[in-house]
Amino acid sequence: MLAVDTPQYLPENIFFGIIAFIMVVSALRVVTTRNVVHAALWLILVLAGVAGNFILLGNEFVAVTQVLVYIGAIVVLFLFGVMLTRAPIGADAHLDNDQRPLALVVALPLLALMGYVLWDAWKDTKITEAGPPIVASTSVLSDSIFKTYLIPFEAASVLLLAALIGAIVLARRD
């Protein structure tokens, strides 16, 4: 499940366990807290955990991007959204709704199914060797963006432009 079980990877395995635990607890808090702002703040912990996992995998560039984009931009956007739409900042009893039992019926079997399937597939799998050196992994990433995935990369820029224009039209007061 984890990295290689030779002694020099023991710290990695320990840290993975800690990070995973923090992420699960924070993710639960995101959906159970009664305060929208707190939910956004718990989300930061979840996303930071993802970044931590990327560092454990030796890909610091993706980790930094994760922090910049998700924590730096998206969560801040959430907070701005809460502020600008005058959503209640304090605790709100109405954040929940009466669909909980129904959601449980869907979510629990799905969790069990996915958990079993993933365990079944990768329970014995070990990462056999350390990934490529960190510097190379960043350049490999950039090479593949501008080589293999050039067209999706360019298309994403059109997407962002269109999303920007549409969002301005929908959000402006007229």
Add this chain to the structure above:
Amino acid sequence: MDAPFVTPTLDYHALAPEIVLVGALAALILYDVFSSELNKRVTAAIAQLGLLGAIVPILTLWAGDPRSMFDGAYAVDKYAIILKGLFLAAGYLVVLISVHYIGEGDYWEGEYYTLLLSSVLGMMLMASARDLISVFVALEVLSIPGYMLAAWRKRDLASGEAGVKYYLMGVFATAVLLYGMSLVYGLTGQTQLRAIADAFASGQAPKPVLSLAIVFVLVGFAFKVSAVPFHTWAPDTYEGAPTPVTAFLAVASKTAGFVALMNVVAVAFHGQTDVLRWMLVPLAAITMTVGNLIAVRQTNIIRMLAYSGVAQAGYMLCPLAVMGTFVKANDMAAADNSVRTLLVYLIIYAAMNLGGFAVVIAVARRTGSGEISSMRGMFQWAPGMMMALAIFLGGFAGIPPAGGWFGKFAIFKTTMDAGALNDGAGYFLAFLIGINSVIAAFYYVRVIWTMVSGNEGDLPQAPLKSPAALRAAVFITAVAVVAIGVVPTLVSHITDNATLIAAATGR
């Protein structure tokens, strides 16, 4: 340590349609910025020019050999070229039916066409996408403008609801899809569809996780093509969105969803016949039956078209559902043929549906309503439009002079062929197609009946006058539907060499 960066070789001819479209998009935005409020109608002309201009390289590419880039990740073969042409034509027709609707209403015109062109660009990329990342990005490029266009009638709560529902369901589907894709990547270490097929064929992937990955990917696309039980967003979104946008979503967006499904299912997953079968056969069966049963009860023509569109999606899933039977029998030509059947149906479906929505828009200009009862006596006050709508609805029902019969017949034949290969599911689907065609014929003919039967108490109404662009759209689609119905070889011939599986996997 680092390998030097090698600039990828780009085949600009293969990319020319997309480049023309992006050029038109840039010109449109620049014009929109620097023009006065009174001249916004020009933006529609720029969009039209861009869409028509992009057809020119499509024609030159059609004459040449198949091309591919990035080691096959981006393919411009006959299959892709046909679909690109279809998307451009559909986009052009949507602009035709939008011009007056958007120009006369309280809408942001230039931005509307900007989003429309970006969405069409995403669809064109989807036609060529042969790896998971391209498929995903193309899906987002075509969907996100769609979410926003659905909410384009800004002061209207129903339109806002349409946009939000579409957006939330779409994003949820995307999340499921991405999870499935990440499992596929985790299993194979590949993003290219062909390489994924090879990795799956080696049989090392554990079956449970492989099945879960495929099911998640299929569920993600099932939302996009509004298959039951993932269709709940469609009627509200279709009814609430501005009607030209509805036409665009019902035709272009759904077609693009099917293209994504064809690319992924036929190329990457075609070897996993049992998973596909257990997923797609029930999906197709439920989708067509539920769609038709609910459509019977609708009194609003747009909701009726929405549910009939759900039922049509069920028919269209059938060839993909039985494709695995042919693969199992090792008859790859027949498997490719079932993909081609779907391709033919998509072309006919686009013409019928766009035409139908064009007539609905033309009638709503007079009546201001989408209720079927408001079309009473249309035979007297709009005979041309009435005939056109009768052709389109007759096409949906599969009544011979209109083109729909050929698409339906081809699907029916494919399922029967699969049945003949000792596959009960093929006969089962063929049987359901037959029953559903009867149910569907009932509500389509009922609309035609409402249009011809006059209301005796009513005063005779003045003849309906429609703008030229709208009439042109109705005329083009009606001619296309009748032409395909009378000479089906028109579509069956051009799709002859569109061999998706053979071209992508070399099998």
